Amino acid sequence: MAPCGRPWEVSGRVLTSDSFLASHSKSIRGPTLSTASLTRLPKAERTRRQILASAERRFAAAGFEKTRLDDVADDIGMVGSAILYHFPDKRALYGAVRDDLTAALLGAIEEAIAKPAPPRERLVELVRAATRTIAARPTIAAIVLREAMSDQPDIGARSEPILDRVVELFEEGARSGGIRPVHADPYLFFTSIAGAILYTVAVLPAVLDERRDGPPADGSAHRLEREAVAIARRLLGLREPQPG
Helix, strand or coil, X not given: CCCCCCEEEXXXXXXXXXXXXXXXXXXXXXXXXXXXXXXCCCHHHHHHHHHHHHHHHHHHHHHHHXXXXXHHHHHCCCCHHHHCCCCCCHHHHHHHHHHHHHHHHHHHHHHHHCXXXXXXXXXXXXXXXXXXXXXXXXXXXXXXXXXXXXXXXXXXHHHHHHHHHXXXXXXXXXXXXXXXXXXXXXXXXXXXXXXHHHHHHHCHHHHHXXXXXXXXXXXXXXXXXHHHHHHHHHHHCCCCCCCC
């Protein structure tokens, strides 16, 4: 695995993978916690969720090694030692954040594919749901890419439930003749779609910021969803739906 600090050049500026993701950190949004929903929770659970939200933003922007518990605590008006009442150490906190992200993404996917439909349609809806969820919560993309560029031993295990859904639908669709994929390997389909979504959400904005003046155009999340679905359909050998 390539070290996380491997440098490359963007628009004449030398960056490492850490500094490149950090350059995009200002636009990384974590989960939104409404005051109304928090006030209905017991105090301990309310505090736990606030810690997780702060930690998610911090881990996405700075990575595991550079994130300090004191920084997470400062965001929500606590002292760092108070976090240890809810999580025994930083590794446990990171694991809880990753479990929360996986649950959010898997929940959206399960809901999208629960409706009775041919495998090809459920695969397309899976891609649509995953894209929509990651675009709305870009911390998912930033944290997953940071793990991929490091020596995290559990990144594969955390992705398995989602990969299992893709492989199951892909193979069912191929057996029934409902899809005629460009390549028969479902894992290649998964990595192609996942790579496009994660790169576009976590990395591409930083690249474009180097080249454009002014803020990004509106509707980028909708465009990403549309393009991800179009890529999926092409890889699955499906025709584009006719308008009207």
